[in-house]
Amino acid sequence: MANEPKLIIEVPRGGAVERQLSERPLESIASGAVIVEPGPTDAEGNLESPAAGQVVLSVPSPEALRREAAEVRRVIEGAGTGVEPLLVVVEAAEELRDDELAAVLDAADHAPRAVILRIVRNA
Numbered sequence: 639m640a641n642e643p644k645l646i647i648e649v650p651r652g653g654a655v656e657r658q659l660s661e662r663p664l665e666s667i668a669s670g671a672v673i674v675e676p677g678p679t680d681a682e683g684n685l686e687s688p689a690a691g692q693v694v695l696s697v698p699s700p701e702a703l704r705r706e707a708a709e710v711r712r713v714i715e716g717a718g719t720g721v722e723p724l725l726v727v728v729e730a731a732e733e734l735r736d737d738e739l740a741a742v743l744d745a746a747d748h749a750p751r752a753v754i755l756r757i758v759r760n761a
Contacts, residue, residue: 643672645671646672646753647673648757650685650757654731658734683759688754691754694714694726695709695713700739702728703739711744714748715745715750719751727756728757729759730761731761742755
């Protein structure tokens with residue numbers, strides 16, 4: 639299943655990151671390794687809570703993913719077995735860059751289960 643995505647990115651529907659990724663898809667999105675799923679938002683524009691998943695890491699912005707690449711990999715690889723997807727939560731972003739996504743994508747390659755990167759709100 640070479641065409642199966644390695645990572646899902648959930649973003650607020652109609653937000654800045656959704657627009658950025660649809661207008662200028664990152665290389666990993668264009669290749670099919672990553673898919674973007676716009677999700678419903680609450681009255682303040684925040685992505686609604688997930689129905690399922692285990693939060694393994696929460697960071698304030700995408701820049702932290704790049705700075706803490708070793709931690710991203712450690713928590714994803716160490717999550718153990720289970721059926722719920724692993725959630726990496728970014729509290730706020732106005733854009734997402736390849737170098738920020740690389741840490742999560744690399745860790746997802748070695749993940750024991752599905753990995754979802756959730757961007758909760760626009761910065």
